[in-house]
Amino acid sequence: MLRREKKLEKEIALRRINLLLGKAQEIKFEDYELARRYVELARKIAMRYRVRIPKELRLYCKKCGYPYRHDRLRVRVSKSRVIITCLNCGFVRRVPIRPKRQKEIKNK
Numbered sequence: 001m002l003r004r005e006k007k008l009e010k011e012i013a014l015r016r017i018n019l020l021l022g023k024a025q026e027i028k029f030e031d032y033e034l035a036r037r038y039v040e041l042a043r044k045i046a047m048r049y050r051v052r053i054p055k056e057l058r059l060y061c062k063k064c065g066y067p068y069r070h071d072r073l074r075v076r077v078s079k080s081r082v083i084i085t086c087l088n089c090g091f092v093r094r095v096p097i098r099p100k101r102q103k104e105i106k107n108k
């Protein structure tokens with residue numbers, strides 16, 4: 001039986017996820033469907049190899065998989081959280097804002 005090089009597999013998986021999500025961002029204004037497909041693939045790879053998608057790359061809707069696009073998205077700040085509503089499926093995501101470690105929400 002072949003020994004699986006899990007560490008290497010994960011590394012490659014992460015590289016592919018990076019690539020796919022980068023492409024999704026590049027293409028989302030030209031071909032939204034294709035961009036969604038890229039996101040889908042990236043998520044499948046992440047699941048298959050059990051890698052976490054880096055926070056800064058999670059620029060898509062968890063429910064429908066469409067990448068965030070300023071015209072398909074509503075961002076509101078309320079109390080100590082940012083509320084992101086996906087206008088494709090209506091999924092609402094609440095991101096708490098932690099004091100000191102404030103993260104910028106990119107919504108391009």
Ligand SMILES: [Zn+2]
Pocket residue numbers: 061062063064065066086087088089090091
């Ligand atoms: Zn959605």
